[in-house]
Amino acid sequence: MLSVRHLIDTNSLTADDITQILDTAKSFDPIVNRKGIKKVPALRGRTIVNLFLEPSTRTLKSFELAEKRLSADSISMGGATSSVVKGESLADTIQTIDAMQVDMFVVRARLAGTPQKITENTDAIVINGGDGKHQHPTQAMLDLYTIREHFGHLDGLKVAIVGDLAHSRVCGSLAPALKTMGADVTLVAPPTFQVGDPSWYGCEQTNHLDDVIEDMDVVYMLRVQLERMEGAAIPSRREYNRLYGLSLEREARMKPNAIICHPGPMNRGMEIDAEVADCPRSRILNQVNAGVLTRMAEMYLLLGGEE
Amino acid sequence: MEQATLKAQIMDAAAMERAMTRIAHEIIERNEGAQGVVLVGVLRRGVPIAERLAAKITEIEGVRPPIGKLDISFYRDDYARQIMPVLHATDIMFPIDGADVVLVDDVLYTGRTVRAALDALMDLGRPKTVQLAVMVDRGHRELPIRADYVGKNVPSSHTEDVRVSVTPLDERDAVEIWESKQEGSAQ
Known part of the structure; x- marks a missing residue:
């Protein structure tokens, strides 16, 4: 179990948290690189929303692949296709999505502090997928x-x-x-x-x-x-x-x-x-492969501890 | 677990040795030899038992069956209640397609571990058959699962904990019943 409920910044992580994430990621390596079925049912039935308010390709695709490898149900929303551009406040957007029984948000935002702010508007777990000049x-x-x-x-x-x-x-x-x-x-x-x-x-x-x-x-x-x-x-x-x-x-x-x-x-x-x-x-290129493994580990460890 | 007291030792090293010898013979009999047989130990205590069975099969048949290790953490149905860091990853270095797989574990209890192990195994390939060998069957099944090879049937209550020790993972070979204050945990 990690000492944090959300993954917002690395300052809050202890050496033990980081070691757990890296060790768990390591145990996903034979799964995603095997010849058979490259996924496990670990997060079956869990719902994850990738809320990407700032454009991103590699981080979003890495998260999406990690979610599929864990058998989670996930949807991705972008700033341009969401109601934020229609003038809806971020808090309203989050509460609307939250009402659909979401277990986790992965948030990418131009404004630093957005993922932290979102934790105040939802019961779901939040992972920071990069916020402004703050953290990734x-x-x-x-x-x-x-x-x-x-x-x-x-x-x-x-x-x-x-x-x-x-x-x-x-x-x-x-x-x-x-x-x-x-x-x-x-x-x-x-x-x-x-x-x-x-x-x-x-x-x-x-x-x-x-x-x-x-x-x-x-x-x-x-x-x-x-x-x-x-x-x-x-x-x-x-x-x-x-x-x-x-x-x-x-x-x-x-x-x-x-x-x-x-x-x-x-x-x-x-x-x-x-x-x-x-x-x-x-x-x-090793970093790209490690991205899927470590994101699987983070989602597994954060969601796995929740009833 | 913490306030458990030892109630009885039901198998010692010699009894376990005899049980494993018998199971090795049964595996050979059932599969008409050891050709095509692979042993897959469920981590952790299934692995040393699988290794001991493989050594016995080698002695009897002159054919050494391949041994794999299976980690079922990501296939459990109770991960939401107890999440543990995974330090012993699956290690099966041979194709299981078309093989007669003998799944080896220490204790058969609710059957949930075996259910998870079957799912994990099926994601790796399509075995010809999957058979189950356990050192102890303690009853209380919650799923329609049974073992093909059993070291010893041990009727037990839910408040008891059946502990199998196997060398070299543990200091000695033994099967013991411990009385625990809390509800027995499904291993």
Whole structure:
């Protein structure tokens, strides 16, 4: 059993919670990768609504697949097709869906705090599928799973999170979760992309990727979120690529056993060079597979404890 | 569980050994040999029993039947009431299509575990037959399920707990009846 009822952020998760999620995800691996029927009846009869108020393809499809693999009944609603665009308040939308006997909401929203707010309007369990610049906890769990699969553990690993930290909910979830699990986190960003607080979650901070790349076990490249950029935070794509992009030259300086992660979708040629994205160190496709497994684990552990 | 007291030991190591020898012979007799027979232990205590049966079948027939481990956590009908982290995943490294599968468990009680195990097995393939071997049948079935091979029939009450210990998972081989204060739990 997890210590939380909803999965809103990773700060609330204990090391034991995270370990339970990763171990349970691991036990789903032989099921989703087997030749026979790739699903289990664990959540048969449970109803899950994927409320995606902000466009998303990979996260939504990953959740949908995870729900099918657990035999849950699920429907997906988007902002554009829901009554929110007709002027209905979010609280009314939630209460309307809630009246249909829903067990769980998976919420993706442009506004930070939306999933938390929804917990006040429903008896159902809420999973945050990414809210604004706040958190994306299910992304952090799949990242931790991917890293643990490679190294066998998380404690003591040196992890650099590189890029647009200020706009990044991925970093907002990943950094605290890594710290909880005993990893050392170094945040690498240009001054305009740094997190405001220099002692944020006890992470090291630097503006220079070249200073730290040789020490790292994991180099986690964030996507430069061109759609979230208000004004020009970086002078040019080319300069960003030169100073912060993961090039073949930088990849060659990494530790022999070090790996590269990226939450996707990638801007090839900006934060990561095309050849690096496909190199043997890259765990980017492993992350996609881990996404289904860890989301299955989160839904199973959160819904399984409910009468 | 916490205030349980030992009421009686009903099988010791020698009795369990004899029961397993007999079951191994029965499996061979029923299947006219060991060709095509696979043993699948239900985690956790079904697994060491399946391994012991496989060793005996190998001795008798000279053919070693493949052994698999089956985890039924995700197939239970009571997951909403008791959810446990799953640490021992299913491990069946051979095709079960067309095989004579002997499902092995320690105790047969309500039949719900076996129901879940059958569902889990069917999702992996289409066995020719599925047979059930248990060390103890303690009665109180809640589903139309019966065992093909039984180590010992042990009439029991709901307030009792029938515990099977098997080496190397446990320190020794034994079947014991414990009196528990609460309602006996369906394992």
